[in-house]
Amino acid sequence: MNRVIVSVINDLVTDQRVNKSCLTLQKMGYEVLLVGRKQRKSPPMDERSYLTHRMKLLFEKGPLFYAEYNTRLFFFLLFHKTNLLLSNDLDTALPNYFISKLKGVKMIYDSHEYFTETPELVGRPKVQRVWKRIEGFVVPRLKEMITVCDSIADLFQEKYGVKCHVVRNIPPKAALPPKGDKKALNLPNDKHLLVLQGSGINIQRGAEELVEAMKYLDDCFLMIIGGGDVLPVLKQMVMDLHIEDRVRFLPRMPYAEMMSYTQLAELGFVLDKDTNLNYRFCLPNKLFDFIQAAVPIVASNLVEVGKIIRKYDIGLFIPDHDPKSIAATIRKGLDDAESRRRWQQGLAQAAEELCWENEQQTLIEIYKHYE
Numbered sequence: 274m275n276r277v278i279v280s281v282i283n284d285l286v287t288d289q290r291v292n293k294s295c296l297t298l299q300k301m302g303y304e305v306l307l308v309g310r311k312q313r314k315s316p317p318m319d320e321r322s323y324l325t326h327r328m329k330l331l332f333e334k335g336p337l338f339y340a341e342y343n344t345r346l347f348f349f350l351l352f353h354k355t356n357l358l359l360s361n362d363l364d365t366a367l368p369n370y371f372i373s374k375l376k377g378v379k380m381i382y383d384s385h386e387y388f389t390e391t392p393e394l395v396g397r398p399k400v401q402r403v404w405k406r407i408e409g410f411v412v413p414r415l416k417e418m419i420t421v422c423d424s425i426a427d428l429f430q431e432k433y434g435v436k437c438h439v440v441r442n443i444p445p446k447a448a449l450p451p452k453g454d455k456k457a458l459n460l461p462n463d464k465h466l467l468v469l470q471g472s473g474i475n476i477q478r479g480a481e482e483l484v485e486a487m488k489y490l491d492d493c494f495l496m497i498i499g500g501g502d503v504l505p506v507l508k509q510m511v512m513d514l515h516i517e518d519r520v521r522f523l524p525r526m527p528y529a530e531m532m533s534y535t536q537l538a539e540l541g542f543v544l545d546k547d548t549n550l551n552y553r554f555c556l557p558n559k560l561f562d563f564i565q566a567a568v569p570i571v572a573s574n575l576v577e578v579g580k581i582i583r584k585y586d587i588g589l590f591i592p593d594h595d596p597k598s599i600a601a602t603i604r605k606g607l608d609d610a611e612s613r614r615r616w617q618q619g620l621a622q623a624a625e626e627l628c629w630e631n632e633q634q635t636l637i638e639i640y641k642h643y644e
Contacts, residue, residue, distance in 0.1 A: 275644070276304040278353060280346055280369060281361040285309040285325055286316045287472045287499075287525050289558060290385060290442040291361055297633050299323050301640055303357070308349060310342060319527050336400075343368050357381070357643055363388040363404060366411045379643050382411070383419040385442070387428060390550035392477045393502075409433075419639065422577045424554035440636050443561045444528075445629035453533035460537065464494040464519075465607050468538035468568065471559050472525060474501030477552065479544025479573065484510050485596035487519045490603060496538065498523040498531055536566040540606050543572040546594060556581075564623045569616040571602055581627075585619040 277298050281291045285307060295305045299322060311327035318325060328345050332338035347368035350358065358380040360369035366382055373380035388394075389408055394401040412418065412429065417436040420426050426437035455462055474480050474497065484507050487495055497507065497520065504522065511520045523534065535541065541563035545552040556577040563570050564581075570588030572578050582588050589612070591602045606612070 274302065274304045275356040276306065276354065277357040277359055278306045278308060278350060278355040279359040279361065280308045280350070280365045282342055282364045283309060283361075283472070284312055284315050284525070285327055286318055286527065288361075289444065289528055290383075292321075292528075293442075293445070293629055293633065294359065294361075294383065294636065295321075295323050297636050298359070298640060301637065301644070306353070306355075308346065314524075316525060316527065339364060347371065351375070359383065361385065363408055363411075367407055370411045370414070380415075381419065381639070381643065382415055383440075384425070384429070385421055387425050387551040387554060392549050392552070393475070395549050417639075417642075419636075422554060422556040424576055428550070428554070438635065438639050440639075441556060441561070441627075441632055442558045443627050443629050443632045444558075444565050446565065446624065447630075449536075449565055450529040450533050452536040455537060458534065458537075460496075460521075460534075461494050464492055465490075465540075466538045467493055467495045467540050467542070467603070468498065468535050468563075469495065469542045469544075470498040470531060470535060470562070471501065471557065472499050474499055474503055474507075476503050477546045477548050478503070479542070479546060479594055479599075480507055481510065482594045482596050482599055483542055483544060484516075484520060485514065486599040486603065487516050488514050489597065489600035490519065493519060493603065493607075495520045496523060496534055497521070498526070498534060500525045532562065532566060535562060535568060538566075538568050540571050540588075540603060541566075541568040543570060543575075543578055544591065544594070544599070545573055545575060545578075547573065547575060561627055564620055564627055567617060567620045567624065569606060569613065569620065571599075571606055581623070585623040587616050587619040587623055 279295055295307050299305050305323035307325045309327055311329050312333055330341050332341050350372040358369045358373055360366050360382050362385050369380050389405050412435055413433045415435050419438045419440050421442055423439055426439050429437045480503050543560050545555055547553045554576055572590055574590040589606055592598050
């Protein structure tokens with residue numbers, strides 16, 4: 274049996290795109306070994322049908338973290354037999370590329386975002402140059418790669434001439450659990466439930482403005498589920514604004530558990546700002562999670578997100594990121610019964626079409642080239 278080693282820098286528990294890739298490879302007959310890291314606050318690893326390995330690192334952020342992870346990953350790949358390497362995102366690309374050349378094994382590169390244009394790098398030109406050099410070294414040497422949307426695929430193809438396949442990060446219909454029980458989950462029955470979720474609740478994604486908007490919405494309750502570098506700021510804002518009765522923070526959790534909360538919401542949010550190419554062309558997981566959960570979406574009018582919302586008519590756009598504007602858009606979304614009826618019809622159609630059962634066919638065709 275052929276073996277594939279799949280590597281990612283994220284916590285394995287919450288990365289659903291990588292999990293779906295592993296299951297597809299397993300379905301095709303590969304023995305799968307998924308390698309990632311274990312953070313101090315990582316949830317326990319859920320049971321998987323394939324092998325996993327989480328490395329405990331001394332550093333959890335900054336240049337020493339990336340250096341340690343890449344070094345550890347290089348030696349892990351060096352001393353483990355494999356027939357195929359699947360590298361997820363730029364922060365695993367270099368060790369995978371070197372090992373593919375040293376061992377003469379094929380490598381697939383899957384870029385989940387336009388990493389070198391993230392806001393964390395745009396404001397730090399020296400660090401950004403390092404990652405651009407890595408990207409400029411690895412990507413032009415690939416015959417093909419995978420990414421998450423047409424716009425980012427076009428950027429890679431134009432810049433490096435590499436053939437770029439698009440596989441969107443869409444959840445399977447089968448993964449949807451039953452709705453949670455409000456009482457059991459300690460959620461209010463007398464408020465409109467709203468949800469912001471994700472493992473990357475970071476700067477410039479509209480979270481701060483959404484929290485501030487809650488001071489104008491005393492009949493609403495916002496669930497913030499997941500992790501990200503802006504969470505400490507959000508928690509301080511909630512205390513400063515005295516809206517503890519309207520906002521609750523929930524930690525990163527297994528997908529099925531998260532979706533039991535999500536399905537209870539009346540609106541979900543994709544509020545990334547058009548401040549960098551990565552966010553301008555983003556197509557985040559949560560958009561498709563909301564679709565499968567039949568939750569209408571309040572969004573920034575970004576290129577790829579906007580295409581989906583307009584095509585299926587499944588939500589509305591904020592005019593800007595002013596908290597009062599966001600609050601007014603939320604109010605409109607909650608009060609417009611005719612729009613909500615129409616959105617539910619669109620969500621039902623989108624859920625049938627935008628599911629992993631359909632999307633993985635593209636991935637299977639790509640993987641067949643490497644058998």
